Amino acid sequence: MSLLDYFRTSKTSSASLAKERLQILVAHERTSRNQPSYLPQLQKELLEVIRKYVSIDQDAISVNFEQDDNQETLELNIVLPDTNKKS
Amino acid sequence: MARIIVVTSGKGGVGKTTTSAAIAMGLAKRGHKTAVIDFDVGLRNLDLIMGCERRVVYDFVNVINGEATLNQALIRDKNCNQLYILPASQTRDKDALSQEGVGRILDELKKDFKYIVCDSPAGIERGAFLAMYYADDAFIVTNPEVSSVRDSDRMLGILSSKSRRAEHNEEPIKEYLLLTRYSPERVKLGEMLSVDDVQEILSLHLLGVIPESKSVLNASNSGTPVILDEKSDAGQAYADVIARYLGEDRPHRFIDEKKGLFGKLFGSK
Numbered sequence: 171m172s173l174l175d176y177f178r179t180s181k182t183s184s185a186s187l188a189k190e191r192l193q194i195l196v197a198h199e200r201t202s203r204n205q206p207s208y209l210p211q212l213q214k215e216l217l218e219v220i221r222k223y224v225s226i227d228q229d230a231i232s233v234n235f236e237q238d239d240n241q242e243t244l245e246l247n248i249v250l251p252d253t254n255k256k257s
Numbered sequence: 258m259a260r261i262i263v264v265t266s267g268k269g270g271v272g273k274t275t276t277s278a279a280i281a282m283g284l285a286k287r288g289h290k291t292a293v294i295d296f297d298v299g300l301r302n303l304d305l306i307m308g309c310e311r312r313v314v315y316d317f318v319n320v321i322n323g324e325a326t327l328n329q330a331l332i333r334d335k336n337c338n339q340l341y342i343l344p345a346s347q348t349r350d351k352d353a354l355s356q357e358g359v360g361r362i363l364d365e366l367k368k369d370f371k372y373i374v375c376d377s378p379a380g381i382e383r384g385a386f387l388a389m390y391y392a393d394d395a396f397i398v399t400n401p402e403v404s405s406v407r408d409s410d411r412m413l414g415i416l417s418s419k420s421r422r423a424e425h426n427e428e429p430i431k432e433y434l435l436l437t438r439y440s441p442e443r444v445k446l447g448e449m450l451s452v453d454d455v456q457e458i459l460s461l462h463l464l465g466v467i468p469e470s471k472s473v474l475n476a477s478n479s480g481t482p483v484i485l486d487e488k489s490d491a492g493q494a495y496a497d498v499i500a501r502y503l504g505e506d507r508p509h510r511f512i513d514e515k516k517g518l519f520g521k522l523f524g525s526k
Contacts, residue, residue, distance in 0.1 A: 189457070191403065200410070
């Protein structure tokens with residue numbers, strides 16, 4: 171480190187901020203890129219079917235797609251409403 | 258075997274046409290017969306950067322439609338007889354390029370040329386799609402700046418899923434990074450993403466770093482690819498890019514600040 175660098179590092183650099191923001195964004199966009207395109211539609215239709223029987227919120231259902239070397243996993247998570255509340 | 262190189266970026270204004278002109282000239286200067294094609298239908302500019310705008314008679318779309326032969330449309334470069342330019346059409350018809358037509362012309366060019374450089378338009382529309390579809394190698398032109406890096410990553414996703422090689426389950430397109438408009442001084446000040454920062458995000462094979470340089474505008478003003486300006490930093494950086502692409506080992510000369518003797522002795526790395 172030269173003497174000049176010592177003064178420069180004292181303020182947070184905009185470049186490191188840029189890098190941080192990009193890393194988060196790119197990671198997020200890459201996961202959604204690898205997902206099958208039918209996923210949002212599937213989520214929407216599942217929600218409609220379940221709503222015929224139970225009243226759930228839009229965000230009570232999550233569909234996750236994961237890809238390993240030799241298998242693809244579709245994870246479905248539905249949070250049913252608290253039945254105690256109803257009664 | 259002929260190789261098709263696409264010069265692409267997603268984002269506009271990062272230096273795709275400058276790069277296409279430079280690398281096509283560089284390959285041709287090395288003795289490889291090279292064709293460079295402008296895929297930016299409606300907004301052609303490669304002819305201007307190559308300095309052949311007044312010699313355009315027929316264009317890419319004319320050849321696809323059979324209104325001219327390939328030989329009629331190809332313009333021989335005035336500086337290098339191994340280099341030919343196929344200009345884009347100025348038509349406003351978005352569907353002027355057909356996938357089948359582009360494939361046909363590229364097949365014809367492959368018989369006669371060693372390298373075919375496809376200068377992609379910005380965006381991810383038809384022109385950009387067709388420029389990359391048949392590619393063997395991709396030069397991803399990126400500026401050390403957030404929107405450019407993001408768009409480059411998006412482009413990489415498209416290359417790996419929508420190209421002919423991807424569709425036919427062939428060996429994927431070889432992707433290379435070309436970082437342009439780089440300013441080592443600003444990187445040192447923490448104002449600009451460094452090569453390592455960009456590499457950490459995109460993790461591509463780094464073909465070269467082109468420094469921000471006055472010579473690029475000078476070259477486009479006069480219509481001569483910047484690689485011909487052998488005294489300029491950008492020209493030398495592009496010459497290194499060609500050497501590396503052809504398999505030679507060249508150290509990166511333009512990543513660090515230009516240092517005087519004092520800086521070399523006392524500065525940090």
